[in-house]
Every structure is written in structure tokens, then in C-alpha cells.
Amino acid sequence: MEQALIALGAAIAVGVPALATGWAQSKIGSAGAGALVEKPELSGVMIILVAIPETMVLLGFVVAYLIIG
């Protein structure tokens, strides 16, 4: 039982930030696609903006690792 709860905790720790990252990236991505049509030179900035929310899922991954470890 305890092991199952640990696994569930780890899954939530990585799963919820993953959803949050996906949601944030979808918003940034669609806005970015619109911006790129107008100004293609912003592609570098857009890669950076889209990549920023990934930190959330990475931190979630660390927490999950700590929970399991």
C-alpha cells in the first residue's frame, strides 16, 4: 500500500506539471505561430518562449525522483 502511494505521489508530481507545461506551451505556441507569420525573424525568441515552461515538468521530475529515491 505504502509503495503504491509513493508511486502515485511520484506520478502526480511529474504528471500535473507535465499537463501545466503542455497547456502553457499550447498557449505560447499558438500565439507564437501567429507572431511568426508577421515577423519570421522572431523564430529564435519564439523557441525560447516555448521552451520556458518546460522547467515546470523538469522540476516535477526531480520531485518525483526524490519521492521514489
Next chain:
Amino acid sequence: MIKEMSKIQLVGSKTQLDECIRLLHAMAVVHLETVPMDLVEERGILRRLPLEKDKLIEKESLEKAHERVKNLVFLLKSRPALTVPRYRIRGLLEEMGPVEERIKRLHAQKETLTEEVSSIDKYEKILRGFAPLISSLGGLNNFDIVGLTIERRRHDIIGLLEEEIKRITGGTYELYARAIDETTSGVILTFPRKYSGQIRYLILGEGISEIRLPDEYEVMSLASAITTMARRKSELPGLLRGLEDKLESVSDEWYPVLAGLLTAIEDELDEIGVLTYCAQTRYCFVMEGWAPRDMTGTIKREFSRLFGEKVVVRELEVKKEEEDIVPVYIKNPGWLRPFEVFLKALPAPRYRSVDPTPYIALFFPVFFGLIVGDVGYGAMLFSLGLFLGWQFRKKQKTETLIDIATILTVCGVSSIIFGLIYGELFGDLGERAGILHPILFDRVRALKTFLILTLGIGVGHVVLGLIIAAVNYIHRGKPREAVGKLSHLLLIVSFLTILGIMFKYVPEGLLTPGLAALVLSFVLLTTIEGIIGPLEIIRTLGNILSYMRIMAVGTASVVMALVANKMGGLEGSLIVGIIAAVLIHTLNIFLSILSPTIQSMRLQYVEFLSKFYEGGGRRYEPFKKR
């Protein structure tokens, strides 16, 4: 690296201006600037150079010729262009008259035939269903046949239409309806010709579309239109092929010449355009621009050789406030140049800031290799990179595509090297076959080691970014900013040291110096950058943690490879297993191009370049031939 630039000024006799511009054009090293207004106003005798009447006429005629040749080139099939010298422009423009007519005629014929093909395709579908019926009706004189299309969702209108027609004709009519496709129904209506006006008025009023045949078939009856369409349909491909062959042979003969002519005209127009950059006195002209410092000697020598003392080239002092507008010329050795492609996505760096190309050339492939880390995948990517590079060169594709292929090849090598270190060949196949064994650690089992390694790489990379920024500020004589970056560096290192002591990775003896450094860097940063300065540490720690993606994505990649091998080894049909394994490995190889590229790029752009890269510069664009 970002090359040192010199500001140069050319002053000479106006009689030499055209020749001077031609020489600058041929040398292709000077980034021309408009002579600044303050200089023009300050020296009362200087004024802008107006375009003289003959130049304006020449410009207008060249622009017309440019439009004419451009339209013609657009109609031809692409071939490698020839170089056309300026003196051939007028002659070629006269010579191309007959061929221009021919190309336009061929193209018009091709367009007419293509249009006919598409209209036949469109009407054939509608008429085919009614063909037998129309043929039988075709013989009825004094009767009109009308074809209609009705959307299937408005199908009920057919009943209403029939009632109305019955009323108009007193029952002397025939109506046949059937589905043409999923959305449209076709209706054929035949009635005495004398009711034609009333019925067509009714159809128009109901907003129903009548099947209108293409112009050339309008005069025929529906029956003969169908027969003609079938005949034309079999003839048209042959006719189109004939026209294509003629266009191909005209393209072989004329495209290289016309494309060369177009470039020559554009060069001529550029030379006229440059006149607007100049200023003049009564007898002299003045031009200004930027050139790489190591080229100024050559420019002076060349002008002196050709014009003697009639044109003087001198270097101007670059004022401090002008540094922001100095064009930035990035020049790296050939083996580094492909990696300049990463800068294309960023605004140009500022003059005298750091060109990150050498660092990206080192770290991008290393991070890519750390993530992919498989000899098999690396070999595939290496071969793919070589193949694409060869194909792009053969097909004369853009430099950017060739650069990307080169980078893929380098990343393939890096993946092979890290594959040897991790002991991976298509996942654990190498180990199973006893060919490869992990040299450093096994990525799947030693997750913690891999995690610590990536975090260590993160600390090193971020610290290197801060050091580069500090050194650059010292080099540019900005001590305050340099101390700011060094304090930031000290804050990070001392904070990590204390963290290391807490988790017993660092000896406790370093606690006092660590704390002292932390306080000192905090005070320095607050003084230099205000209270917001020390808060940067949170962002930097986030940056360092971000390097864990190397481990996370890398592990995901190797686990997928292991899954592929497991599928291959499952009991049951060996062939199905092998096919499944090959499919999963293929998918993983494609993912191995996409995901590590994005992750490695992000680490460069967000984590590393944000520490020292200063955008907002202007790219160096020398006045050169197209």
C-alpha cells in the same frame, strides 16, 4: 568572431563617381551608409546628390526591363544562370524580343489547354451520368435541354420545381434527377423550346445553378458536347506534353541567359541606387561606409592605383556613441561556419560583444551526443547527414540546408562517441552481443550518476557564460558591468558550495570562506544592480536545473530502444518481432533528430547565451554584386 570595423570616407571628383561606385561594387567589402545629415548641414557647401535627368531615365528604363525579364524568367524552367556582362544588357534586351513573344505564346497555349483539362474534368463528372439520356433526347427538335445542379441538402426543391414546370408547360416536359456526388444532385430538364424564357427565369429566380458549359462547347448541343469532351480528353495530354517539351527546349537555350541578364540589370539598378547615399559639393562627391579593418589597406591601395589623387579614401575615427550602429561582421574559420546558422534565429549581436559560434560549435554536438548516446543511432545520423549534404550540394540548395546537414553529421559523430562511453548500440544490442560495454556508466541503471553529471555540466556551462560576459566587459572597458557579472558568478559558486556542505558533498572547512563570499557577492550585486541583482540567482539556479533535461530526454530515448529490442525478442513469430523492433528503432531515430536538437538548442539559447549574448546589432551587408 566579430571582426573589427573601420569607418571610411571617400572624397573625389564627381567625374569619377560612376567608376568609383563600380570599383566598390566589384570589391564587395564596403557597407555603405548615407552621408549623415549633420555633416551635410554642418558644412554649408555639402548637399545631397540629386539623381540627374539621364540617370533617372536610365533607372526607369532598367526598371521596365527588369520587370520584363523577371516575368519571362518566371515562365521558364529553372537552369543554372550565366554571367552576363553589363555591356551585353542593351543588346540582349533587343535580341530577346522574338523569344519573348514565343515564350508568352507557348505559355498562353499551355494555360488554355490546362484550363480545358480542368473544365472537362469538372463537367465530365456531371454529364457522364446523363450521357445515355442526353443522347436519346438529342434528337428531339423544338425541345430545349437544360442541365441543373442542386445541393443535396436542398433536394426537396426538385419537387417544387417540377410542379412549377408542369404548370408552365401544361405537362409537356420530362425531368430526370440523380446524385452526381456526395453533395450535389444533377437534374436534366427537357421542355418545348417556346417555354424556354419562362423556365430559365424560374430557374434564375430560385437561385439554382445551371450547368454552363465552357465557351467552346456553348454552341453545341449537350450530346455533341459530351462526345467532343471525350475526344479532347484523350488528345489534351499529348498536346500538353508537346508544349512542355517546347518550353523545356526554350528554357535550355534562354533561361541561363535571361537569368544572367536579370542579375546584371539588378546590379546596374543597385549602382544607381547607391547614388542616394552620396553627398556632393559643386565638383566633388562624398561617400561613407564601413569596412573590415584588415581590408582598409587594400581599399586604399586599389583606389589609389585606379584613380591616383582624384579620389581619396580615409579612415574616420569611430566615436563612442557610434559603436551601436557599427555593422557586425561575423567571420569564422570554415569548420566553424556551419554553426553560424544558430545565430540566424537571433537578432545580430552587438559590435564588440561576443560571437557565440565557437561555443555553440562545441556544446551543441556534445549535448546532442549526451542525449542520443548510441553508436547505432549515431552511425545512422552520421550517414544521413553525409547523404543530405551531398544531395543539397548536388541540387545547389541553400547554404543553410548544407550547414544543417553538416551539423547533423557532427552530431552523429558525437552520438557515436557517447554511445561508446555508455556502451549502447541500438539500445542494449551491443551489450547482448558482447561487443560493447559501458565505459563510464550504464545510463539506465546509474540514473543518479547521470543526473549529477548533467547538473555538473549545467554549473560548468552557466559559469562559463558568466566568465565570458565578464571578460568581454573588461575587454570593452566596462568595469562596472564586469564586476556585476563576477559578483553574480561568486554568488552562484558560494551558494552551491554551501548547498554542497549541507548535503555533505563538500568539506565543512569551506563553510566560512563560502559564507564570506556569499555576503560579499550579495553586497556587491545589490550595489551594482540594485535589489533585483541578487534575485537573479533564482533564475540562474533554474537554468542549472534545466540541464537535467539531458538526462531525462536521454533516458527516455534509451528506454525506447530497449523496448524495441524487447519487442524483437518476444516469443512468437520472429519476423513480426523483428519488424516491430525495426519500426520502433526507426521512430526513435527520427525522435533522436528532433528532440535532442530542440533540447540542446534551448540549453544554448536560454541557459547559456542569456548570460552574455547582446543582440540589437546591425548585420554587415557589403555593397556587392548579386
